[in-house]
Each structure stands twice: as C-alpha cells, then as structure tokens.
Amino acid sequence: MILKLLKAAFEKIERQTSNKSDNGRAAHLEHELRENYKISVSAKSLVRYLKEESAPKTELLNKLAEFLDYENYEDYVSKNSGGDKTPKKNLKGGSKLIKDGIRWKARNTWMAFVALIIGNLAYIGLINDEKCMVWVNDHYEKCECTGQALEFELNETELENFRKVSVCDTTKFFEKYDAIIWYDKYNNKMEYFTFYGRNPINGRTLRPITQTIIDNHVQPCDSL
Structure with missing residues (x-):
C-alpha cells in the first residue's frame, strides 16, 4: 500500500508539471511537500522510497496522503483497500498484529512529538549544533542558526544544487x-x-x- 501511495503522489505531480522523469517528479514533490505541507524530505529519498530501497516514516506517509486529498495515511489505506479493518480470522495472530501496530503507531507519534520539540529548541539556539544555511553571492553555505539576513533552515538538496x-x-x-x-x-x-x-x-x-x-x-x- 505504501508503494501504491507513492506512485499516486508521483502521478499527481506528473499531471501538474508534465514532468515524466523520476528525479524531476521527485524534485517537484519535495518542493510541494516543503512549501505546502511543512515537511522536508529530499528528492533522492523520495526516489529511493519509490524504488523500495528504503521505507518512509509515518509522518511522511500522512503528508503524502494529505497531498492526495486524504485525511492521513490510515484514511488512504481504508479507502483504497475496501475499508475492511476487521481482522481476518484465518490469519494466525491477526489480532496481535493489529495490537502491535497500534502500539508501534503510538510510539512513533511520541517520538515525532519529541523530535519536534528538540527541533524547535535547536532552531532558537538552545542546542548549539543545529545548522542553517545562508545565501552568499551565488550559492548557499552552512552556518549556525543566528537569525542573520538571508539565513534559511538547512536544506541539503538546495545546499548542494542551488x-x-x-x-x-x-x-x-x-x-x-x-x-x-x-x-x-x-x-x-x-x-x-x-x-x-x-x-x-x-x-x-x-x-x-x-x-x-x-x-x-x-x-x-x-x-x-
């Protein structure tokens, strides 16, 4: 279902931009997610997820589902798998898997909350090793987050390519x-x-x- 979600997101970007290459669509999708859904993910990572070389986190799945006009990833799964959430009695351990999934989701939610707090503290300078980038003449350079002019949140893709x-x-x-x-x-x-x-x-x-x-x-x- 994750791959189906990713393919749907790439297809929507292709309709919007007429871009057919994986890298090109991923670049546009990265921009869309960052600007309109407030989540940063590199185009390279999106291509790896599409090729099933690694797996995206729950937060990204939720944002991709929102991009496709669903409430979240759970809503996407429900509406694209017949909406049947009943455990299959003929699958051994089916109920246990559901319970494990709920515990895993709760753990991920808590970890995401902690990460958000740490990220906010880092940006305002309470943690010294958070990085930003600053525009210098014709390119970005890494810097400490000080609030100086032309300073932006670090984006590794833009730092390398812009x-x-x-x-x-x-x-x-x-x-x-x-x-x-x-x-x-x-x-x-x-x-x-x-x-x-x-x-x-x-x-x-x-x-x-x-x-x-x-x-x-x-x-x-x-x-x-």
Missing part, C-alpha cells in the same frame, strides 16, 4: 525535455538558477525556463 548562474545561447537549458534552469524576472531584470524554489534575495517563486524566455531574453555568448 546556484545563481549566468547564461547565454550555448547554455544547456533542458535535459530530456525537462528544464534544468529556473529564472526570476523582477524589475525587468532576469536572474537564472540551477534549481527550483525561491529567489533567496526577494522570495519570489522561480519558474522553469521555456524556449520563449530563451528566445526573448538570452543573449548570444559572443555578445557578452
């Missing part, structure tokens, strides 16, 4: 029809980045490059 770049007509803009350059047009000035998200300076949502933007705004390299 760069502000200069482009010209020989720049590679697409890979297998997917945009690999994003842009922001503000006050008639174009800025280009290597990853989706928001412009760190003004907070505006970046847009994937299109051929129209390239034709109208990108200059020949020999003119720069």
Whole structure:
C-alpha cells in the first residue's frame, strides 16, 4: 500500500508539471511537500522510497496522503483497500498484529512529538549544533542558526544544487525535455538558477525556463 501511495503522489505531480522523469517528479514533490505541507524530505529519498530501497516514516506517509486529498495515511489505506479493518480470522495472530501496530503507531507519534520539540529548541539556539544555511553571492553555505539576513533552515538538496548562474545561447537549458534552469524576472531584470524554489534575495517563486524566455531574453555568448 505504501508503494501504491507513492506512485499516486508521483502521478499527481506528473499531471501538474508534465514532468515524466523520476528525479524531476521527485524534485517537484519535495518542493510541494516543503512549501505546502511543512515537511522536508529530499528528492533522492523520495526516489529511493519509490524504488523500495528504503521505507518512509509515518509522518511522511500522512503528508503524502494529505497531498492526495486524504485525511492521513490510515484514511488512504481504508479507502483504497475496501475499508475492511476487521481482522481476518484465518490469519494466525491477526489480532496481535493489529495490537502491535497500534502500539508501534503510538510510539512513533511520541517520538515525532519529541523530535519536534528538540527541533524547535535547536532552531532558537538552545542546542548549539543545529545548522542553517545562508545565501552568499551565488550559492548557499552552512552556518549556525543566528537569525542573520538571508539565513534559511538547512536544506541539503538546495545546499548542494542551488546556484545563481549566468547564461547565454550555448547554455544547456533542458535535459530530456525537462528544464534544468529556473529564472526570476523582477524589475525587468532576469536572474537564472540551477534549481527550483525561491529567489533567496526577494522570495519570489522561480519558474522553469521555456524556449520563449530563451528566445526573448538570452543573449548570444559572443555578445557578452
């Protein structure tokens, strides 16, 4: 059922973005979950979950279910498995498995609550080893969380991949029809980045490059 949930989430992202690659859909899904469901998970992890190389935690399953317009993962399972929650009498130990599942869920809920408290304390500086990242010229750098200007919660994916770049007509803009350059047009000035998200300076949502933007705004390299 977990794999079915993940596939449904990837399919919904594909309908929204027309992106067909696993990595591309995962990147968009990472952004969607972080911006609208307040949970951080890397695109690489989402691809691993889709390939069943590892298993997602309950909190992520709940958020994916919300993304698919269900109340939570339990609601998704109920509505996609016939809604039959009655233990099967012909399965030895079926009731015990259900009880174990309830205890495991309660334990996970408690652990998630403790993790949330620790995370909040860390961010306000009561725990010194919590990390943030700060925008420096054209990239992010790791830093302590001090509340300085252009400081953001650490996101390893953006730290590794997000760069502000200069482009010209020989720049590679697409890979297998997917945009690999994003842009922001503000006050008639174009800025280009290597990853989706928001412009760190003004907070505006970046847009994937299109051929129209390239034709109208990108200059020949020999003119720069």
